Amino acid sequence: MSDTTPVLELRKVDKSFGPIDVLHEISLKVRAGEVLCLLGDNGAGKSTLIKTLAGVHKPTRGEILMDGEAVTFDRPKDAADRGIATVHQFGGTFPLMSIGRSFFVGVEPTKGWGPFKIFDRKTANEIAVKAVRDFGITRIEDGDRLVGGLSGGERQSLAIARAVHFGARVLILDEPTAALGVKQAAHVLRIVGEARRRGLAVIFITHQVMHAMAVGDHFAVLIRGAIAADFRKGEKTREEITDLMAGGESMADLEASLDTYMENHEGHAPQPAA
Template sequence: MAEPLLEMRGIVKRFGRVEALRGVDFHVGRAEVVGLVGDNGAGKSTLVKIIAGVYQPDAGQMFFEGQPVVFRHPSEARARGIEIVYQHLALIDLLSIDRNIFLGREPTKRIGPIAILDKARMEREAWSILQDIGLRRIRSPSERVAKLSGGERQSVAIGRAMHFKAKLLILDEPTAALSVRETRRVLDHVLEVKKQGVSVIIISHNIYHVYEVSDRIVALDHGRKILDVPREKVTPEEVIDVIRTGAPATPQPEENQRV
């Protein structure tokens, strides 16, 4: 078995008396899409925030590209190629598209001893990103993000991650409140980044959206992993039933498994 891009062993996270994660094992292969599902309070967001450096685990180990890691800040995870797109915090409405794309990583140029913002480069590269992700309706990267639809915002956020050479892309509820057409566009982006060799964790309450693009489905319940199975071995309805009951899935005998 090939070494996974990300591996987590026995991850525990507590918030006071609440044990959000109870010894969770989790991994993501290279160029693999993992659907992470479960009800509210299952531990999904806590798990990915540990991966992204927002939280640190109270126990357990994490490995990235085969090396043990502990990310103390999101910038450390980002420096290793881990990008997370949150449902509501992907972009800042009052800023332009190009400023959002380069937020915190703005390119500069020098005029003598002074470094200034390289606005021309930002606009040029932002325009290329918009073309690559198929947002040709947008007239200029200088447009404010407030004018974009929900699906366009998600597309820009995914394009930003790809521009900065993400190795692992985490999408938190990327299709929430989107139209059917916009949902299709975002799911197509997931499949496209996989083709480019990027691994993806997609979190969603819509099991059918996750199922459509995932190679493997992982379900959590109250901080425990209750399902970890290749997509072809389970139906969406079976995933929903596991989440509904909160009971760990019982592996089928090999002769009864789907192929």
């Protein structure tokens, strides 16, 4: 598929806030039906990169291309109108609203006419429930249920289903599995696979290498605001990726020094630095 034009491409994007350079010459491509995993430790610049893609920040230098054509986003809405949807860790949903209502926030279906146009709760609920069920979340049956009553994985899935329903072409998932248990995370990974199957370009941001390897086609490791490695599925092992994320310092070395420490201190782990 590498001959098709990427849906979204960054070319040598720099972002600085005043004198502080956060991103250096980031170049990335993501194609339809492909999952790009963006790996990076805390503070590597992942959030700034997401915000740049979502139209919150404007790149200081470099350009963003969609379908091979340069674009600028002045506001988050510009990115959204182009089909870039960002799903945050907690789904960007409203815990005390019903599934149907939160699904259609800002684009409510109505019935009736003139000043008596009313929110069409039944249609909203039906569409919302169907959209999530199509993504394999069959536990959701009632659109009147409050979003806050769903599990973390279900909320993520609801947010993803919402983005897809409203025509997203690029799905940016910001640490979707970070706060979830093993089962819930597997759930979300399945949804990511489903989004890919439907031909979306997915950017999956995570620091959990296992989750990335489970769904990723293409990987980029971000260290201190620069792409430290860019490789495709199967080109690197889990250990190599972990080492890369840790900033070159080998995880194996760290583990070895830990083992030595444990041996020398009768099995007690080192005291955390105060």
